[in-house]
Amino acid sequence: MTSAGPRSRLRGLAARPRRERRARREQRARLRAVQLVVALVALGASILGALLVGAAGLPVSGVLKALADTVPFVHLDSGLSVVEHNVLFELRLPRVLMAALVGGLLAIAGAGYQGVFRNPLADPYLLGAAAGAGVGATLAIVAFSSAPDFAVPVAAFTGAITGVLLAYGLGQVASRGGSGGGGTGTLVLAGVAVANFLSAVQTFLQQANSQQLQRIFAWVLGGVGTADWGQLRMVAPYALIAVVVLLTHGRLLDVLAVGDEEAATLGMSAARVRFLVLLAASLATACAVAVSGLIAFVGIVVPHLVRRLAGGSYRIVLPLSLLVGGAFLELADLVARTVVAPAELPLGVVTAFVGGPFFVLVLRATRRQVDV
């Protein structure tokens, strides 16, 4: 091979002075330890804050002691009554953890979708996950009015996955005719078609069963108020798989940013990366919608915030979106349950309230960036 030439030449010149090695650090967009620590602290602080505040008015010191007591080898008397103890560990803690989990999942799923579609405005519901979950949940609610607790999340999860698979399948079929392997455009259109169709189905089911409207709306508006350990256990394994797959695709999503053809000349199969990331992101979305209904904007707002503050590489955006998304939804849920206490605002309403105006800002900011 004549390639011995370039290799040996480059290797010979490889040693570089320290000045450049230091400069190189700023040349590369990578997750820095300080960013990770800040995000972790934000998440931890929001979780702690959310544990301390609530309708039951538990004493702060008691809560702190009870939490410390759960650490192995630490024994503290919290002074909480049995009821208070149960409120903390059976109601508040699962809710708080669920808010963090759902927020993190939606944000990282949004980041994944944005990487695949090379569009910062793609959101995790783009391919019909939300509409599919809506049909599933509505079906479960209207089919058995006294269904067991897990019926709605299971049905919503199944619906979300089905919706995405439908969109993906339709996109594949529709793009088969064209040359060049079909782009993401067809897939987005297929997603829009499937989402609209499924929304129509859901509306029909809803209208035909108007006596259940309130339960359906409670689900649609979204929230983590009914979270319990059972739900957490149910989604945790899928959430873990989805997150691990997404976190391992940061570099490949960066490569994908140059487009399918160029990625192919760099030895990467864009179709395979896209499929894996979409699958994982949809799984994350399905986990989130299954237990919390439809919570808008988290998937767009959080990754954008991260991109702005920490950098655009998906090796930064994916992990930080997970953490910041958790913190964001934790705070939103705190607002949801305190602003009109003792009543509660639906969580989806709170995020939409913040997200709507923010979305416009994102749009304005990205309009400037995107055209290359």
Next chain:
Amino acid sequence: MTVLVRGLDVELGGRRVLRSVSMEVEGGSWTAVIGPNGAGKSTLLRAVLGLRDGQGMIAVSGRDVRSMRPRQRARLVAYAPQSPRLPAGMTVFDYALLGRSPYIPHFGRETAHDRSVTAEVLERLDLADLAARTLDQLSGGERQRVVLARALAQQTPVLLLDEPTTALDIGHQQQVMELVDRLRLADGLTVVSTIHDLTLAAQYADRLELLSDGRVAASGPPADVLTRDTIAAHFDANVSVSHDAEGRPLLALERPVRPGEGAAQ
């Protein structure tokens, strides 16, 4: 490392874009693919990269490119596209580092070696000072060089360049061509480039392939291909052809003589 294309037919959107195209590029040489707009030059490069299906044979170093796995191919052939997509916000260093992708396992990450190769390439292309800049903060000429840097970071023996000098002023055109030529000579690279400027093509290429309407209309050393008649026939242009000291053709556009005007001079 040779590039061999034989009897290549490519159909796009129901149209035959390339018709039994053959081309033979010797290892270490520079071949320029020329031809009018829409002749199929970019399509030919894409076919060599395995990005376009078609009938016929395409071999690099004696191996069929379409039977290679993408990573294998990416270690053999690098490509600088005509209109690359430059992700806004990505730094020059990170962009050039993408060229190392064929050497990184699916779930892996870049090694120190990948980074030093990249830094080295940037140095060679005079881009070291721009390494921390983002792609949206570059001039046209700098962008062209950055795309070249990514291709060079792939360390492939074959380099395919699609119009590497479009949108460059005459000085930068020369700079980029000189650079590629020096790299070719130093590292023994095989270069296939499409190029609009025929004189520029003639100055640097060992051979020209003239594509016209998807067929090879002429091929050979620049002086054989670039004649007044072939250019009139395929580009529909009036040129005068002179030759420099080395015998490479120099083209100049001639204003067609209109009735009633020409006689006055």
